[in-house]
Amino acid sequence: MGPKPRLLTVLDVVTIFMLAIATWMVFFYAPMEAVMGNVQRVFYFHVAAGWVGMLGFLVAAGAGVAYLRSARRKWDLVGLAAVEIGMVFAFVNVVTGAIWARPIWNTWWTWDPRLTTATIMLLIYAAYLMLRQGIDDPDRRARFGAVYAIVGFLSVPLTFFSARLFRTIHPVVIGSNQPGAEGAFDMTPLMLQTFLFSLLTFTIIFADLMWRRLRLGRLADEVEQKKLELTV
Amino acid sequence: MLMSLILQQGPAETTNYMVFGYVIIFGSMLLYVISLYLRQRSLKQDLTLIEDLQEGQV
Numbered sequence: 001m002g003p004k005p006r007l008l009t010v011l012d013v014v015t016i017f018m019l020a021i022a023t024w025m026v027f028f029y030a031p032m033e034a035v036m037g038n039v040q041r042v043f044y045f046h047v048a049a050g051w052v053g054m055l056g057f058l059v060a061a062g063a064g065v066a067y068l069r070s071a072r073r074k075w076d077l078v079g080l081a082a083v084e085i086g087m088v089f090a091f092v093n094v095v096t097g098a099i100w101a102r103p104i105w106n107t108w109w110t111w112d113p114r115l116t117t118a119t120i121m122l123l124i125y126a127a128y129l130m131l132r133q134g135i136d137d138p139d140r141r142a143r144f145g146a147v148y149a150i151v152g153f154l155s156v157p158l159t160f161f162s163a164r165l166f167r168t169i170h171p172v173v174i175g176s177n178q179p180g181a182e183g184a185f186d187m188t189p190l191m192l193q194t195f196l197f198s199l200l201t202f203t204i205i206f207a208d209l210m211w212r213r214l215r216l217g218r219l220a221d222e223v224e225q226k227k228l229e230l231t232v
Numbered sequence: 233m234l235m236s237l238i239l240q241q242g243p244a245e246t247t248n249y250m251v252f253g254y255v256i257i258f259g260s261m262l263l264y265v266i267s268l269y270l271r272q273r274s275l276k277q278d279l280t281l282i283e284d285l286q287e288g289q290v
Contacts, residue, residue: 032243033243034243035244036243036244036246037243037244037245037246037247038243038246038249039244039246041250041253042250045253045254046253085264088260088261088264091260092256095256096253096256096257099249099252099253100249103244205261209265209268215272216268216271216272216275219275219276219279220271220275222279223279226286227282230282
């Protein structure tokens with residue numbers, strides 16, 4: 001692994017700066033929701049985390065296709081990095097959803113279609129990480145990972161559209177003109193600006209973490225290669 | 233519960249849940265960044281050790 005690129009340092013700084021602004025907007029710029037109170041402020045990063053989770057799984061599926069076409073090791077690294085980061089943010093999404101639900105739905109958890117599909121999606125990718133550990137041969141592991149990431153991606157659109165396709169109490173935020181779902185709320189312009197800025201910020205965080213995780217993957221490969229050279 | 237929220241006078245007092253939510257959000261991101269740092273440090277130590285061993289063999 002070479003020295004840290006200057007552009008990565010710039011991206012780190014931009015990421016921290018944007019996260020600070022997004023946090024300020026959530027707490028001080030966006031108004032308090034009239035009924036739910038402060039817990040509604042969780043929504044901005046809850047949705048943004050869900051978006052990054054799904055983005056990670058989309059990138060992993062794309063990397064899977066690229067690996068199967070080219071058999072180049074770098075695509076396996078991209079797929080693994082994207083799933084790992086996607087898992088972190090999908091986990092944040094599910095847990096913060098439960099925290100929001102406790103005062104609003106009066107329960108931490110309910111087997112609502114959106115919550116259920118999101119949990120299944122999370123478990124599918126948790127299994128991806130665990131099953132990879134069980135395959136020693138790097139080529140087989142990469143092929144398996146590629147196919148799994150493509151097939152596993154079916155859970156992502158199912159999760160995204162579950163709040164639209166099935167009878168659910170989960171609010172539909174993006175692309176909804178029917179704010180009739182229980183717990184739904186309309187956004188004021190300041191809320192909408194905060195929401196969109198949070199989405200942008202988390203997308204930048206994803207790019208920054210991807211770059212860092214890819215460097216880590218390349219370093220791990222380098223160590224593995226040196227170990228092989230040492231034993232031969 | 234939802235009806236009681238709607239019928240109340242002002243916003244519900246849910247600050248504790250907001251704080252809990254943001255502890256989870258920032259805590260998870262921080263833990264992941266720390267895990268990246270620790271894994272990188274460990275790999276760099278391994279690399280240095282291997283290179284030292286290789287020099288010793290030569």
